[in-house]
Amino acid sequence: MSKLHVEFPAAAMYTDGSRTADWQAAAKRAHDQLHGRSGPGQEWLGWLDPPSPDDEETRRIAEAAEEIRARADALLVIGIGGSYAGARAAIELLTPPFSSQLPREQRKGPDVYFLGQNLSASYINSVLSILADKDVEINVVSKSGTTTEPALALRIAREWMIKKYGRQEAATRIIATTDRTQGALRRFAESEGWRMLAVPADVGGRYSVLTAAGLLPMSVAGLKIGEMLLGAQEASVEYAMPDLDANGCYRYAVWRNELYRQGKQIELLAAYEPAFCAFAEWWKQLFGESEGKDGKGIFPAAAQFSTDLHSLGQYIQDGPRHMFETVLWVELTGSELLVPFIEEDPDGLNYLTGKSVCEVNEQAYRGTIEAHQDGKVPNLLLTLAQLDERHVGHLFYFFEKACALSGYLLGVNPFDQPGVEAYKGKMFKLLGKPGWTV
Numbered sequence: 001m002s003k004l005h006v007e008f009p010a011a012a013m014y015t016d017g018s019r020t021a022d023w024q025a026a027a028k029r030a031h032d033q034l035h036g037r038s039g040p041g042q043e044w045l046g047w048l049d050p051p052s053p054d055d056e057e058t059r060r061i062a063e064a065a066e067e068i069r070a071r072a073d074a075l076l077v078i079g080i081g082g083s084y085a086g087a088r089a090a091i092e093l094l095t096p097p098f099s100s101q102l103p104r105e106q107r108k109g110p111d112v113y114f115l116g117q118n119l120s121a122s123y124i125n126s127v128l129s130i131l132a133d134k135d136v137e138i139n140v141v142s143k144s145g146t147t148t149e150p151a152l153a154l155r156i157a158r159e160w161m162i163k164k165y166g167r168q169e170a171a172t173r174i175i176a177t178t179d180r181t182q183g184a185l186r187r188f189a190e191s192e193g194w195r196m197l198a199v200p201a202d203v204g205g206r207y208s209v210l211t212a213a214g215l216l217p218m219s220v221a222g223l224k225i226g227e228m229l230l231g232a233q234e235a236s237v238e239y240a241m242p243d244l245d246a247n248g249c250y251r252y253a254v255w256r257n258e259l260y261r262q263g264k265q266i267e268l269l270a271a272y273e274p275a276f277c278a279f280a281e282w283w284k285q286l287f288g289e290s291e292g293k294d295g296k297g298i299f300p301a302a303a304q305f306s307t308d309l310h311s312l313g314q315y316i317q318d319g320p321r322h323m324f325e326t327v328l329w330v331e332l333t334g335s336e337l338l339v340p341f342i343e344e345d346p347d348g349l350n351y352l353t354g355k356s357v358c359e360v361n362e363q364a365y366r367g368t369i370e371a372h373q374d375g376k377v378p379n380l381l382l383t384l385a386q387l388d389e390r391h392v393g394h395l396f397y398f399f400e401k402a403c404a405l406s407g408y409l410l411g412v413n414p415f416d417q418p419g420v421e422a423y424k425g426k427m428f429k430l431l432g433k434p435g436w437t438v
């Protein structure tokens with residue numbers, strides 16, 4: 001049984017089946033490009049075969065994480081985009097909310113804080129002041145080492161660490177995750193004597209969650225990274241064949257492209273567990289940077305249900321018909337709570353007495369699908385059997401592969417991001433960076 005069930009219940013409303021053979025042929029071509037390593041961006045396919053829990057590099061990551069767990073109250077992860085979003089997604093999915101408020105012995109591991117994903121002085125100051133009385137280790141993650149946001153945060157955090165621990169000890173408390181052989185961060189780390197972990201040269205930032213970039217912070221936070229890799233490996237086997245009937249990952253990629261051709265330009269990833277909030281940020285970068293180019297691409301947006309049914313819900317139900325939803329549902333959340341009885345029934349909720357909150361959430365999910373489908377918003381449903389490392393590893397891989405295939409179906413290179421440079425150039429000029437005049 002798959003860990004992830006993929007369906008499009010109202011498919012018949014949007015396809016009459018006449019293009020099924022064409023889509024199967026297109027999926028087969030895209031699959032061959034991917035697995036034959038012959039498509040655009042073919043040098044970026046290192047993620048296609050996920051690492052094993054027994055690999056030398058996985059062992060080094062786990063060892064480094066154990067050292068940090070033994071020494072630190074808090075890990076400060078510095079990075080942006082793919083060098084941050086995957087770690088945060090997994091940690092928030094698999095760590096109870098507000099667990100930093102719990103006594104240390106009830107937590108899975110040191111608290112993980114993130115820096116370098118924005119340029120906000122007040123955010124940076126707040127994080128550093130919270131860390132003032134804690135034992136801190138830093139993991140700076142940057143493939144290039146030249147990305148402005150994390151590089152600037154690293155400067156500030158390094159100086160802060162030197163003031164806190166002195167130059168020598170500070171150097172033992174910083175570990176850099178970067179390219180194996182080159183780049184500004186590697187040179188900086190070498191000159192400072194920091195420990196280092198590597199992101200393989202053939203894995204781009206947004207596909208790097210299952211490398212040291214994501215795995216070290218996850219492991220420090222107490223997540224079972226071996227299980228996560230096993231989940232990804234199982235998914236890589238499950239989604240290895242081009243036949244659409246047997247491959248839910250490819251069906252999802254095909255459905256999104258079919259709907260896009262029908263004018264559905266926005267995909268709204270909606271989840272019913274708030275723990276998916278950071279996961280949705282990871283997903284937005286994956287699809288946004290991979291597909292939005294050459295004047296094409298589905299705009300990836302996200303919502304938290306039922307929270308956003310009370311804000312975006314109106315727009316989804318009655319606004320322009322230019323979106324489809326991908327709904328993430330978790331079958332077993334592992335948490336339960338019953339609705340209590342009140343004699344006078346002041347709020348009219350006694351009809352729910354004895355029902356579980358999960359059951360109420362499930363009916364909200366089912367009712368919303370029905371309402372949105374009635375409102376002509378196609379719903380693709382992804383049901384995850386449960387929330388643990390194995391299933392989350394599966395889910396990461398599912399979306400990575402779906403994104404790569406989808407990009408090829410769309411006719412773009414899903415592994416580059418030339419458009420990101422535009423804002424950087426303008427910002428550099430405004431900041432007076434030498435050599436930047438346009």
Ligand SMILES: O=P(O)(O)OC[C@H]1O[C@](O)(CO)[C@@H](O)[C@@H]1O
Nearest residue numbers: 081082083142143144147205420
């Ligand atoms: O790891 P780096 O090189 O700092 O890059 C961080 C992020 O910045 C981008 O290159 C965009 O500028 C992303 O693709 C990447 O995930």
